[in-house]
Amino acid sequence: MFTEEQLMTFSYTVDFGEPEWLKIYYHGISIVSTIISFFSMYVILFQSGKMDGYRYYLFYMQFAGWMMDLHLSTLMQFIPLFPVFGGYCTGVLTQFFGIDDSFQTTYTAFTICLVASALNSCFVRKHQAISKISSKYLLNDIPYIIVIFLLNFYPVVAATLLYLSMLSKENQVILVKEVYPNLVDNFAHLSNYVVFDSNIWAIIFFAFIFFGCTYTLILIVTTTYSMFKTLEDNRKHISSSNYAKHRATLRSLLAQFATCFLIVGPASIFSLLVVIRYEHSQVATHWIIVALTLHSSANAIVMIITYPPYRNFVMLWKPNRSFRFSKTQRSVDMNTRIHTERSFAVTMTSSRS
Template sequence: MTIKVSFETPYWLINFYHTITILSIAINSLGIYFIRFQSGKIDNFKYFLLWFAICNLLSDFVMFFLTQPIPLLPIWAGYIHGPFWSVFRIGTHVSSVIGSIILGQQAAALTMCFVRKYQAISKLDCQNEISNNWLICVACLTQSLVGFWVTLYYFAGIDRATALNYIKLNYPNLLEKFIELEDFQLYLKNEITSWFILAAGVMTVVFTAIIIFCTARMFGLLRNLENQVSPVHLKKHKTAVSSLIAQLFTSPVAFLPPVASGFLLSLECEHIQVISWILLAMTSCHGTINCSVMILTCPPYRTFVKNKMMSSFGKKRTELS
């Protein structure tokens, strides 16, 4: 089979990775500071939110600074350009597994934020209060699904010799180019990868179902509590729920690009390699966008930023005058 694959490193993508990682570190560090020191007394919900923010930061730093993935579509293969390989000699597959662990934790953390907020609101109504056992069960479920998914991904990898034999048989015109790569990873369409894709689908459905259930219950409880709880207290809970939903809507930035790449791969799109690079660039923006949304949708954080900006602007005007 003769196909065209570019083995030249897209340095525009590498530079984009560097830029977005620096931006992500700055914004997510600010977000972590806000959650830790500007959240006031919102019980331990802020620690779930902190877990999610740290996962956001680690995901961007690991995936787009330490790893820097370069796909070689339409072949189901790729290599990494970052320090994980160039400095620490950690291979493409292991680096991808590490990234997947953090990505899975990111999804689990966001899910648990909804669960914990639902529990906090349920405590306002004695008849619908959710116990800690329910919280622990959901946490165990999410961690089990992430663990199963990552384990399947780990075993989906094949060694270099097997990969080169496969390329020799199926893409002989590209064998030389693959041999020139110090490290790469090829994935085959087999039983393990099928289970991996199925596990990813199940994990997505379960996490989404938990979030939808918690959100519906939270809005229902808040409606019932309108005449029983002070307007200020009720507004704080509504704002927190709205912020979580806004952050949830940024998730497609991280998860849709890989799905879109798989869809285009099945359609045998001619320019899929370049498109996959663009989609990866979009994915790298997720952590930055998510944290920005969190800051903008949380009144205390938004007010803090606004006051700092107004203060800085006022000082500059005073200096100029």
């Protein structure tokens, strides 16, 4: 924790300039993320074969991830000022539209929570599909719709709580003067910025985020256990191809869940930095943003690699090609053998004659 004396020296440890490497990274990852995300969404929509409506939930998750990356890397381009709890935006929304930094920060929370909601929706939808095998734990239409609605209403509540915790511009100026007096001139040169303070709404916001993370973990663990158990218990009652398809989809979904640590991990570190005010936290927050903007690209790549139909499409390899070749080869061998046997029979008949 910083002492009052250290608080007075923040002007020597906080860089108000725009890191050139971070700006270049923002532009680069925006292009890469858009290309990979759009390709993955194309694959989901047009290369999913006979996959049911679950494909649209996968599409939703990819789209939500791309929205988050686009906002962070292009629309917002946030420059953190830690250990000052705040920063300023340099993206399209600021330069061309003059959107307030507080609103942009609120929308960031919305997009991050939307990714989590989309992931939860995928698990619930897949659980419904597998539960139909035994009709156990299967939700009716109305309860299912309510569950999906509540999951996707979570980002709205989180963003609202964060916005309520925001200080007005006048109170932000007062906060800077009281807590960071040596930085008043630096802030004065910024056309727009946002600084946060601990208040009741901020406490409720962080508590709500903690609840959401805990709920997500419980939901994924319980539904995953239930889905694998249902598949094993009913393995004799479903076709081998259907069984393999469900397991492959489930393994891919779990692998995509693992990529969410690119969100949960940085968010946890960010919360820790807020509490301890680590001296070099400004550099650390730069890398937190880097990790966040890698999520949708990583998620798309993992999805394509771990789900066989998508992987086969990308590798330009048809899974049934070898089967067809073998089948054709067996047919040719069979015809050759029949022809040989007939020739042998004709020869023997001629000899006897």
